[in-house]
Amino acid sequence: MDNYDLSxxxxxxxxxxxxxxxxxxxxxxxxxxxLRRVRMLEEQKVIRAYSAQxxxxxxxxxxxxxxxxSLDREQFRNVREVERKLQAFPNIIECHTISGDxxxxxxxxxxxxxxxxxxxxxxxxxxxxxxxxxxxxxxxEIKPVSGLPIA
Numbered sequence: 001m002d003n004y005d006l007s008x009x010x011x012x013x014x015x016x017x018x019x020x021x022x023x024x025x026x027x028x029x030x031x032x033x034x035l036r037r038v039r040m041l042e043e044q045k046v047i048r049a050y051s052a053q054x055x056x057x058x059x060x061x062x063x064x065x066x067x068x069x070s071l072d073r074e075q076f077r078n079v080r081e082v083e084r085k086l087q088a089f090p091n092i093i094e095c096h097t098i099s100g101d102x103x104x105x106x107x108x109x110x111x112x113x114x115x116x117x118x119x120x121x122x123x124x125x126x127x128x129x130x131x132x133x134x135x136x137x138x139x140x141e142i143k144p145v146s147g148l149p150i151a
Contacts, residue, residue: 001046004029006150008037009046013147016050053145061109063116064138067124068102075129082129091119102134113137 007027011018018026024034041047056064071082086095086106094107110116120133 005037005041005046008034008041010147010150012038012047013150056109060111063110063112064141065108065110065116066136066138067106067108067120068098068134068136069104069106069124069130070101070132071103071129072131075131078129082127085127089119089123091123108135 004027008023011023011026020035020038021031023038024031027034029037038047056062071079075082083095086092086104091108091110092106093109096105097103098105108116108119110119116135116137120135124130124133
């Protein structure tokens with residue numbers, strides 16, 4: 001990846017809807033060269049997707065929580081099945097394996113505290129292989145999802 005590619009990535013992270021012509025002007029390349037580079041970055045999966053960042057509260061999701069999840073060690077052989085189930089829940093908007101006392105950290109959204117509690121108790125804790133959860137309610141989002149710090 002050269003400086004043009006890095007510049008493309010920086011600009012697309014700031015505005016994924018920028019036109020190819022405007023992007024080309026900003027990085028000082030021709031429009032065809034810019035488009036070729038963007039397509040190459042997409043094909044190489046450097047650019048994973050394009051999406052809109054939606055305000056959760058505007059769509060009725062007023063509660064966000066981080067949930068630490070531990071697996072039952074005896075069920076660990078089914079870890080990939082547990083992960084498939086976690087991926088299927090729309091309330092889980094991020095899921096990462098982690099080191100330390102827990103196996104996963106999840107970012108979960110819900111309409112309110114009651115629906116969060118119901119999701120955790122009636123859905124997440126019912127997944128075979130889940131041993132325990134610890135949830136932390138987000139009081140205020142200080143820095144929302146942002147682009148990667150590309151040099």
